[in-house]
Ligand SMILES: Nc1ncnc2c1ncn2[C@@H]1O[C@H](COP(=O)(O)OP(=O)(O)OP(=O)(O)O)[C@@H](O)[C@H]1O
């Protein structure tokens with residue numbers, strides 16, 4: 001692999017590194033065949049020039065979607081590309097036709113879902129990003145167009161994502177071939193829902209995968225003429241039976257046991273179950289729960305799936321009753337009985353479980369005890385019942401549990417198949433294979449042997465398909481081609497399956513001899529394959545053997561090979577259960593035909609598996625295969641961890657690197673002349689002329705395009721990697737240009753039509769709009785005028801009101817001031833009048849006083865005067881009275897006169913006083 005490139009000082013290169021597989025660096029010095037390199041981790045390394053590879057410094061940082069597009073195709077380039085893509089959550093990458101899928105260990109809903117399916121539907125392969133839907137789409141289209149069956153082979157190690165990928169493939173095929181809008185249970189729904197049912201009974205948590213499928217599966221989806229799903233068949237391979245009785249910490253037994261223990265309370269009571277910790281078959285490991293999984297919910301989901309698949313409620317009840325019975329069987333312990341080498345249930349607890357098991361399986365409790373603790377020996381003379389010691393009884397018990405479980409699993413598969421139904425008229429099918437990948441652990445037993453045998457078979461199929469067929473084609477077409485060497489594994493397959501003399505045949509032989517042990521079996525292997533280059537006898541062991549598989553050497557421990565290969569039901573168990581009163585249990589153990597039960601009790605799992613594989617390979621050989629290689633990026637089962645060494649190993653085992661090498665070295669693309677001209681004729685129209693023959697036409701096209709390195713065979717054109725893409729790109733360009741012209745005209749016409757309509761409409765809209773605006777403006781003006789009027793009136797009213805208030809205030813003020821002034825004036829007048837009066841009074845008073853004094857003075861004067869005159873007269877009278885008698889009279893007259901004057905004086909005085917008071 002790799003492109004020969006000159007490596008000089010300063011070149012960027014990849015060198016091998018024990019920790020990260022490949023590390024990049026720059027060449028500092030070159031000494032002959034060695035180069036000194038400074039790696040990016042700072043280390044200086046000296047490496048042979050043949051072991052270093054150039055690094056593509058111009059490679060796109062996000063990687064390329066097809067490895068064959070890499071400029072430098074070599075291991076580190078491939079690894080780097082996968083890594084760069086994985087970091088961007090691009091988990092799918094093509095390698096030619098092979099899809100590499102790296103487990104993201106996280107949900108990526110954006111790349112699945114209905115919208116994605118819609119996008120991939122009918123899209124040419126390679127046009128969209130690599131995807132499992134694209135592979136399914138190619139298979140489906142090929143099936144429809146070529147009326148040929150296709151198969152999709154999904155492989156990878158445990159936890160790499162095979163089952164998830166398979167489910168997605170099935171979902172997509174159901175999407176393509178489903179009956180849209182159909183109500184009720186459709187075939188595709190049943191096919192999809194068979195997955196949760198099989199997973200509940202055939203999957204378990206292991207250290208490598210929390211939902212590890214412990215069986216292989218090949219699902220054939222049958223399609224009718226119109227491409228609709230019309231039936232399906234599920235074939236399963238090699239269920240891991242030993243898990244039922246024996247589990248290692250921190251693994252779990254099959255999911256169904258834990259689901260049943262988490263079932264609704266009435267079912268728990270019905271089956272006398274309880275906490276999984278109380279059952280021997282479950283409590284050998286301390287792991288009971290799965291992170292983020294609710295067993296109770298899963299139980300209900302499984303029941304729902306069973307409904308959809310078509311398993312009746314009655315059958316479901318019987319299934320879970322049998323599952324419960326297996327848990328109870330596991331709790332039956334044995335102790336020594338009265339007789340030597342005999343056994344009986346250990347205590348009351350064991351008796352209880354024995355009784356419950358018998359109840360659940362609807363068989364006789366004593367017969368069950370006998371079947372577990374005794375064996376019937378048939379000698380020519382008589383039938384003897386032999387007791388088993390406690391240890392053998394426990395083995396017998398476990399054997400019974402395993403047999404029941406594996407029969408139950410087979411029943412489920414049959415039931416699903418019958419319920420979905422096969423379409424006898426179907427002409428084409430798509431098979432999806434989800435089968436265990438190559439396994440090599442510290443300790444490898446019969447299961448690993450069978451699994452690796454399967455992978456050898458599949459690898460050969462892969463080889464045949466990718467390499468052999470390719471080379472045959474080149475030969476057939478008589479093109480110049482130097483054979484590329486590839487590792488053919490036919491010799492390993494011969495070692496394992498050849499009849500007679502292969503390992504499986506020898507194992508069967510050993511199983512049939514009662515005295516054989518694993519040691520004798522191993523010795524036989526050592527002898528037979530002494531010189532086989534694929535078989536190695538380890539120096540220090542007497543029972544182990546190593547097989548050099550295509551993916552590496554695996555050391556097998558032969559200890560349990562014999563036991564695990566024997567597949568026969570102990571007749572006592574068979575009789576017991578076929579006599580069960582439960583139709584379901586007796587149905588699991590139908591009575592054997594007379595002759596088989598007598599003639600051979602032995603049937604070999606290895607041989608049966610070999611036959612199954614043969615039949616699978618026949619099916620696969622009759623289909624067009626598509627390969628998906630699943631890769632597990634790390635053993636922690638966590639997202640975003642990319643372990644280089646681990647991944648490199650998986651790519652090697654999956655044949656991906658080999659396929660890349662071969663594919664790129666050869667002519668990965670080929671087309672029949674007619675097809676080629678049909679497709680690429682538009683690149684050189686002269687090639688389409690009537691008198692030009694097809695071969696010459698192809699030649700013309702290729703020459704015109706200036707391609708080199710292609711070959712023209714008898715009927716086909718052979719292109720180097722990437723050339724098809726280049727031709728397609730040119731074709732797309734020509735078609736694109738033509739399409740552009742058509743589009744331009746159509747668009748112009750449409751645009752003008754649209755424009756005119758738009759203009760008319762816009763004018764109409766404008767006029768309406770302007771009218772509306774004018775109305776609005778008028779309304780606005782009208783409102784403004786009205787507002788002004790209202791304002792005017794309001795203002796006037798307010799001014800008037802203010803003026804009135806002011807006026808009234810002024811008047812009030814004026815009145816008040818005037819009142820004050822008037823009052824002041826009045827007071828002044830009053831005061832003046834009073835003073836005048838006072839003055840008048842005073843003056844009056846003064847005048848009166850003066851008058852009075854004057855009057856008094858006058859009166860006094862008058863009085864004095866008159867007195868004086870009176871006295872002068874009196875004296876004259878007194879003198880005349882003296883003068884004799886005449887004088888007396890004169891005297892009386894005078895006295896009268898005085899009296900009258902006195903009275904007048906008195907009157908004057910009274911008048912004067914009254915006058916004074918009156919004034
Ligand atoms: N495309 C995917 N998207 C998200 N998670 C995935 C995807 N593929 C695999 N996983 C995760 O990886 C786990 C293991 O995958 P899966 O069960 O398909 O492995 P497997 O190859 O079938 O292993 P086994 O051989 O043990 O059955 C799944 O339970 C799931 O969590």
Ligand SMILES: [Mg+2]
Pocket residue numbers: 162163164211212213
């Ligand atoms: Mg699986």
